[in-house]
Amino acid sequence: xxxxxxxxxxxxxxxxxxxxxxxxxxxxxxxxxxxxxxxxxxxxxxxxxxxxxxxxxxxxxxxxxxxxxxxxxxxxxxxxxxxxxxxxxxxxxxxxxxxxxxxxxxxxxxxxxxxxxxxxxxxxxxxxxxxxxxxxxxxxxxx
Numbered sequence: 001x002x003x004x005x006x007x008x009x010x011x012x013x014x015x016x017x018x019x020x021x022x023x024x025x026x027x028x029x030x031x032x033x034x035x036x037x038x039x040x041x042x043x044x045x046x047x048x049x050x051x052x053x054x055x056x057x058x059x060x061x062x063x064x065x066x067x068x069x070x071x072x073x074x075x076x077x078x079x080x081x082x083x084x085x086x087x088x089x090x091x092x093x094x095x096x097x098x099x100x101x102x103x104x105x106x107x108x109x110x111x112x113x114x115x116x117x118x119x120x121x122x123x124x125x126x127x128x129x130x131x132x133x134x135x136x137x138x139x140x141x142x143x
Contacts, residue, residue, distance in 0.1 A: 005045065
């Protein structure tokens with residue numbers, strides 16, 4: 001028996017729709033990261049971008065459990081000495097829910113060129129409307 005190694009012609013990309021309304025941020029991010037990597041497919045290979053396109057809607061209605069809204073902080077740095085700035089995760093979620101979801105997924109992908117390519121297939125929208133209806137995204141129910 002030979003070991004199957006996928007080639008670029010074996011890639012079959014689909015569009016997946018995930019509704020984040022009343023879902024926990026970390027649980028949504030892990031499911032999105034798995035679909036972006038292609039781990040849900042039997043042809044998964046860790047060295048190739050086998051994943052699907054993911055559309056996340058209702059990002060503004062995602063939940064944070066416990067005291068994460070006030071205890072967990074989102075840090076940024078300007079690049080200058082003493083330029084570190086921080087905000088509680090709850091403020092970041094209220095002001096820009098798209099970035100909050102994207103950053104959570106980004107941390108669960110490989111930190112290299114492959115991970116950056118996989119992150120480009122993620123589309124996050126704060127509301128229920130999205131411009132990808134022509135791609136016919138299939139809804140994915142989160143367990």
